Amino acid sequence: MFDPYNNHTCRSIVTLVLAILFNSWSVQATDGHDLWLTQQSSTAINVVCQARISPTLAIAVKELTNGWQGPKGATMTLKISNDNSLKKDGFRLNPTEVHANTELGILYGVYELLRRQQTKQPVHDIVSNPSYMYRILNHWDNPDGTVERGYAGHSIFWKGKDHLEVTADDKRLWRDYARANASIGINGAVLNNVNASPDILSASMLNRAAAIAKELRPYGIQVYLSINFSSPVLLGHLSTSDPLDKNVMAWWDTKVREIYRLIPDFGGFLVKANSEGSPGPQDYGRTHADGANMLADILKPYGGLVMWRAFVYRANDNDRAKQAYTEFIPLDGQFHDNVIIQVKNGPIDFQPREPFSPLFGAMKRTPVMPELQITQEYLGQRHQLVFLAPLWKECLQSDTYQQGPGSTVARCTDGSLYRHRYSAIAGVANIGLDQNWCGNTFAQANWYAFGRLAWNDSLSSRQIADEWLRLTFRSATAGFSEEGWTKNFLSPVRHILLQSRESAVSYMMPLGLHHLFAGNHHYGPGPWYAPKGVRPDWTPPYYHQADSAGIGFDRSSKGSLAVAQYHEPLQSQFDNPDVCPETLLLWFHHLPWTYRMKNGQTLWDELCRLYDRGVKEIRDDQKSWDQVQSYIDAARFTEVKNELWRQEKDAQVWKDGCILYFQSFSRLSLPPDVEPPVYKLENLMKADMLQINNVLPFSAEETLRKDTNENAQTGVPINTYQK
Ligand code: GCW
Numbered sequence: 001m002f003d004p005y006n007n008h009t010c011r012s013i014v015t016l017v018l019a020i021l022f023n024s025w026s027v028q029a030t031d032g033h034d035l036w037l038t039q040q041s042s043t044a045i046n047v048v049c050q051a052r053i054s055p056t057l058a059i060a061v062k063e064l065t066n067g068w069q070g071p072k073g074a075t076m077t078l079k080i081s082n083d084n085s086l087k088k089d090g091f092r093l094n095p096t097e098v099h100a101n102t103e104l105g106i107l108y109g110v111y112e113l114l115r116r117q118q119t120k121q122p123v124h125d126i127v128s129n130p131s132y133m134y135r136i137l138n139h140w141d142n143p144d145g146t147v148e149r150g151y152a153g154h155s156i157f158w159k160g161k162d163h164l165e166v167t168a169d170d171k172r173l174w175r176d177y178a179r180a181n182a183s184i185g186i187n188g189a190v191l192n193n194v195n196a197s198p199d200i201l202s203a204s205m206l207n208r209a210a211a212i213a214k215e216l217r218p219y220g221i222q223v224y225l226s227i228n229f230s231s232p233v234l235l236g237h238l239s240t241s242d243p244l245d246k247n248v249m250a251w252w253d254t255k256v257r258e259i260y261r262l263i264p265d266f267g268g269f270l271v272k273a274n275s276e277g278s279p280g281p282q283d284y285g286r287t288h289a290d291g292a293n294m295l296a297d298i299l300k301p302y303g304g305l306v307m308w309r310a311f312v313y314r315a316n317d318n319d320r321a322k323q324a325y326t327e328f329i330p331l332d333g334q335f336h337d338n339v340i341i342q343v344k345n346g347p348i349d350f351q352p353r354e355p356f357s358p359l360f361g362a363m364k365r366t367p368v369m370p371e372l373q374i375t376q377e378y379l380g381q382r383h384q385l386v387f388l389a390p391l392w393k394e395c396l397q398s399d400t401y402q403q404g405p406g407s408t409v410a411r412c413t414d415g416s417l418y419r420h421r422y423s424a425i426a427g428v429a430n431i432g433l434d435q436n437w438c439g440n441t442f443a444q445a446n447w448y449a450f451g452r453l454a455w456n457d458s459l460s461s462r463q464i465a466d467e468w469l470r471l472t473f474r475s476a477t478a479g480f481s482e483e484g485w486t487k488n489f490l491s492p493v494r495h496i497l498l499q500s501r502e503s504a505v506s507y508m509m510p511l512g513l514h515h516l517f518a519g520n521h522h523y524g525p526g527p528w529y530a531p532k533g534v535r536p537d538w539t540p541p542y543y544h545q546a547d548s549a550g551i552g553f554d555r556s557s558k559g560s561l562a563v564a565q566y567h568e569p570l571q572s573q574f575d576n577p578d579v580c581p582e583t584l585l586l587w588f589h590h591l592p593w594t595y596r597m598k599n600g601q602t603l604w605d606e607l608c609r610l611y612d613r614g615v616k617e618i619r620d621d622q623k624s625w626d627q628v629q630s631y632i633d634a635a636r637f638t639e640v641k642n643e644l645w646r647q648e649k650d651a652q653v654w655k656d657g658c659i660l661y662f663q664s665f666s667r668l669s670l671p672p673d674v675e676p677p678v679y680k681l682e683n684l685m686k687a688d689m690l691q692i693n694n695v696l697p698f699s700a701e702e703t704l705r706k707d708t709n710e711n712a713q714t715g716v717p718i719n720t721y722q723k
Contacts, residue, residue, distance in 0.1 A: 507614025
């Protein structure tokens with residue numbers, strides 16, 4: 001029996017002991033709970049603020065006093081203004097004043113000021129307005145405390161129906177959470193899973209939601225709930241949940257009144273309806289618009305919103321990628337003005353790479369909000385280092401051409417092209433009860449990146465990476481010169497971050513391949529995975545379509561015609577393999593194994609090389625990481641070293657599994673410069689990559705943490721892998 005994950009060496013232990021000794025002189029350790037709010041010293045400051053101090057302003061004053069890094073004894077004025085150039089949460093900032101039209105704007109201005117001080121950016125006359133009005137985290141947290149696709153422990157909000165009392169620890173944690181969010185401009189949280197339990201609307205759960213809202217409120221975080229469309233039947237014991245039924249409307253009306261009595265600034269509902277088996281208006285012959293409008297009308301007097309998800313697809317349709325567009329475009333114009341359609345970045349499902357969803361820009365008379373996924377469901381979960389800003393930027397910057405060139409997804413959704421009343425963006429959170437919130441240190445960067453992009457969708461990935469690295473790591477290394485730290489830590493680690501998403505695409509699903517996962521855990525490779533009785537669109541062969549002739553899903557005009565959902569010139573570009581971006585080639589085309597790529601290689605050779613490159617890039621990251629050891633505390637150094645070690649093994653498994661499986665169709669040999677596989681296909685097909693013994697080779701006492709919620713669905717670690 002060979003176990004690639006259990007290769008301990010004494011050498012690593014010695015290295016570590018040395019590292020711990022060395023680091024203890026110069027670098028302060030942290031358990032990661034402070035996230036990017038790690039600044040440790042401040043200088044004296046006088047804060048001048050209006051006499052009536054609200055809880056929000058009190059926080060602003062406290063943050064400024066505790067975090068000021070400017071000239072000692074300086075005076076800073078916080079002032080509510082009436083400035084037409086500022087949007088609701090926007091602010092104006094100069095070295096002596098923060099102005100905003102709202103108290104929350106002042107708080108955001110203070111966080112920006114402190115961030116600039118810490119990241120060595122100038123503070124001259126700055127005007128900052130958020131790109132999106134609503135910047136919301138979606139928590140897929142269940143009332144029983146588990147988190148769907150959560151890899152960082154149990155829910156921070158829920159512990160089960162029998163544990164609804166609110167403790168002092170709960171409140172502290174919620175405040176910490178709110179503070180972290182406010183510091184990056186997030187202003188909303190959906191407290192429960194879109195696969196919603198009707199119980200969430202029970203009186204006792206609503207009481208807890210109200211207690212959460214109370215802690216979040218001073219930080220400007222509004223709470224929202226996901227609802228189960230069948231709640232009138234399941235919770236209210238009515239005979240129907242038909243949205244046009246009078247009793248159903250009355251039930252919702254009473255429920256909404258109850259909610260607003262408890263939470264006067266409640267944000268509204270998020271709804272997953274008629275999707276993956278969830279109930280919805282179509283169960284009663286009604287449309288998505290009927291369902292959404294009924295709820296919207298009831299919420300409207302209170303200022304509440306309905307965020308209605310477009311993540312819909314039916315079994316046995318000829319192309320899942322087309323379905324959201326097919327169902328929602330005919331409804332454009334029918335939604336009431338407090339409904340926003342929430343659309344995942346790609347047409348399928350948070351894959352390592354997808355084209356943007358064709359709904360962006362195409363729904364012109366309805367506000368559409370992007371849904372991004374911060375939790376790395378399809379990108380290595382808690383075990384792999386993948387910085388997601390480049391993935392999100394790729395989507396936000398994509399030109400839809402819907403209003404001529406420059407109609408990017410960002411501009412189609414942030415209110416700059418279509419002037420709807422509301423604009424919003426959502427990120428599926430990666431937060432749990434783990435001490436460092438996210439399961440691993442680098443996953444925190446994705447939470448940070450989401451908030452920063454929601455505030456300013458024109459920030460670059462590099463800018464965000466730089467900020468996060470400085471905020472997270474610099475204060476612990478005060479003993480190192482700026483120059484040395486930048487050269488020896490910031491720059492190599494920034495490279496790891498910025499490269500990481502493309503590496504993951506390479507070792508998992510290059511050239512537009514997608515959904516090659518084995519089973520429902522969405523972790524390891526399974527291009528072969530197609531058990532009898534499972535819906536075809538829940539199995540990889542549906543997506544890769546490999547056969548002796550070639551590989552890829554034909555969505556061209558000769559195939560499923562999904563290309564027709566894109567505006568020209570994209571439609572023609574995607575339709576023609578010669579001009580289709582190669583990164584999306586097999587998303588749109590089924591091509592022969594010997595198809596010539598732009599660089600003259602055959603498709604088969606190129607595929608093999610990309611898989612190989614992905615693995616090699618992780619090895620490079622490992623080397624770079626080893627070099628930064630003296631700039632980081634032993635615990636976090638070891639944690640990331642372990643993570644990269646596992647990631648390299650995982651990448652190898654992905655590469656070998658996919659290449660060997662596809663080779664059974666192509667019957668071609670590997671190009672000579674590609675490292676031969678180390679595993680046998682038959683063994684990989686038997687193994688389940690998530691169910692690997694989670695013993696890691698490097699251990700520092702500080703990193704021996706419990707995997708509290710290793711994976712709520714599939715968890716039991718066992719040990720299998722044979723070469
Ligand atoms: O990607 C799929 C996930 C489901 C999720 C669903 C959705 C919450 O595998 O776990 O359910 O998407 O977004 O609704």
